[in-house]
Amino acid sequence: MHEWITALADHQARGEPCVLVTIIEERGSTPRNAGSKMVVSASQLFDTIGGGHLEFKALHIARQMLAEQRSTPHLERFSLGASLGQCCGGVTVLLFEPMAPVQAQIAVFGAGHVGRALVPLLAALPCRVRWIDSRPDEFPPSIPHGVTQVLSEEPVDEVAELPVGSYCIVMTHNHQLDLELTAAILARNDFTWFGLIGSKTKRVKFEHRLRERGYDDAVVARMRCPMGLAQVKGKLPIEIAVSIAGEIIATYNACFGQHDAGANAGPIAQLLPPSRRSHAI
Structure with a gap:
C-alpha cells in the first residue's frame, strides 16, 4: 500500500x-x-x-x-x-x-433497528460517532470503523461526557429513558443539533413534561422531533436512517467552520423544511 x-x-x-x-x-x-x-x-x-x-x-x-x-x-x-x-x-x-478534519461529533443513543441502520451511514461521513446503549446484545458483531461502542448501564450519565457542539440522536427502546436523555441534553444546551425519534404526539407530551420541569420554551424548541428530512419518505429503518443522516449532513454543512457552533447556533429547523415524518415508537 x-x-x-x-x-x-x-x-x-x-x-x-x-x-x-x-x-x-x-x-x-x-x-x-x-x-x-x-x-x-x-x-x-x-x-x-x-x-x-x-x-x-x-x-x-x-x-x-x-x-x-x-x-x-x-x-x-x-x-x-x-x-x-x-x-x-x-x-x-x-x-x-x-x-477537512472531522466535521461532527455524534452521539447515538440506542442500538435498535434504526440505530443499526443509521450508524454505518454516519461512519461513512467525516464524523466521529459514540454509539451508546445498555444492552450488549443489541450491538452488531462488527462495529464500523470510526465508531466507539459505549456499553453503559446508565446512558444518561454519558451525556455529561459529550464534547461541546455534539450532534445528539436519541432513539432508545424506552420512552422514559428518552425523556431523561432529552432533559439531560437540553440542560447542557451546548449541542449543535439534537434529534429525538418519535411522532408529533410524542413531541407534545415531552414538551409538556419538560415545561413542568422548568425548561424554557426557547431551549425546548431546539429539539428536532420528529427528526429527519420530510422529503425522504418511508417507514423502513434504512429509510428513516437516510432521512436522519440527510438532516445531519445539511446541518454540519451549514455550520462548517463554526468551531463554537454549539454555543451560538439557533434551531437548525431554520435551515430545513418542516419535518412531517411521524416515527412512532
Whole structure:
C-alpha cells in the first residue's frame, strides 16, 4: 500500500487537516508519473511526487492552504525549466485537495433497528460517532470503523461526557429513558443539533413534561422531533436512517467552520423544511 493512503486514513481518523497533492497532467521529458500523490500536513510530508524543486513548491502551496484553512480544491500549472531547476522543459499540473478534519461529533443513543441502520451511514461521513446503549446484545458483531461502542448501564450519565457542539440522536427502546436523555441534553444546551425519534404526539407530551420541569420554551424548541428530512419518505429503518443522516449532513454543512457552533447556533429547523415524518415508537 502506498504511504499516502495510510497517511490520509490516519489524518482523517485523528481529525487532523491535510492536503492531498496529485499530479494530474505531465507533458515533456520529465521523469514524473501522472497520478503520483503525496499528503502534506502542517508538520509532515508523506510519499512523493518525484522530489526536486517542484515538490518543494508544492509543499509550500499545500502548507499555505492549511494555514489559510482553505476548503476548496486548487489546480496549479507549472512550466518546468530553469525556474524550477529542471534541465528540460515541460508542463506539470498539480491538484491540491484539502482534506477537512472531522466535521461532527455524534452521539447515538440506542442500538435498535434504526440505530443499526443509521450508524454505518454516519461512519461513512467525516464524523466521529459514540454509539451508546445498555444492552450488549443489541450491538452488531462488527462495529464500523470510526465508531466507539459505549456499553453503559446508565446512558444518561454519558451525556455529561459529550464534547461541546455534539450532534445528539436519541432513539432508545424506552420512552422514559428518552425523556431523561432529552432533559439531560437540553440542560447542557451546548449541542449543535439534537434529534429525538418519535411522532408529533410524542413531541407534545415531552414538551409538556419538560415545561413542568422548568425548561424554557426557547431551549425546548431546539429539539428536532420528529427528526429527519420530510422529503425522504418511508417507514423502513434504512429509510428513516437516510432521512436522519440527510438532516445531519445539511446541518454540519451549514455550520462548517463554526468551531463554537454549539454555543451560538439557533434551531437548525431554520435551515430545513418542516419535518412531517411521524416515527412512532
